[in-house]
Amino acid sequence: MDFDISSLVDLSSLSPGLLVLVIVITIWKLIWYGLALYTSLEKKHKTWFVVLFLAAFILNDAGILAIIYLAINRKKKPAKKRKK
Numbered sequence: 001m002d003f004d005i006s007s008l009v010d011l012s013s014l015s016p017g018l019l020v021l022v023i024v025i026t027i028w029k030l031i032w033y034g035l036a037l038y039t040s041l042e043k044k045h046k047t048w049f050v051v052l053f054l055a056a057f058i059l060n061d062a063g064i065l066a067i068i069y070l071a072i073n074r075k076k077k078p079a080k081k082r083k084k
Contacts, residue, residue, distance in 0.1 A: 028063055036065075
């Protein structure tokens with residue numbers, strides 16, 4: 001039995017609109033995961049880095065996990081002091 005990897009990834013059978021959608025979602029995911037991985041390294045969150053790194057390659061979640069991480073760990077603005 002011969003196995004040909006090109007039969008699994010045959011982009012020529014996709015419609016142009018669907019191909020553009022796949023490319024846009026892939027770029028979207030790479031941006032969010034890149035930002036989340038950078039932030040987790042900067043904040044020394046080793047566990048989050050490993051989870052995000054593995055999720056970037058295993059899960060097909062369009063970057064939702066990365067967005068959740070960034071929302072949880074966003075920089076909080078310091079409260080402004082009122083002048084009396």
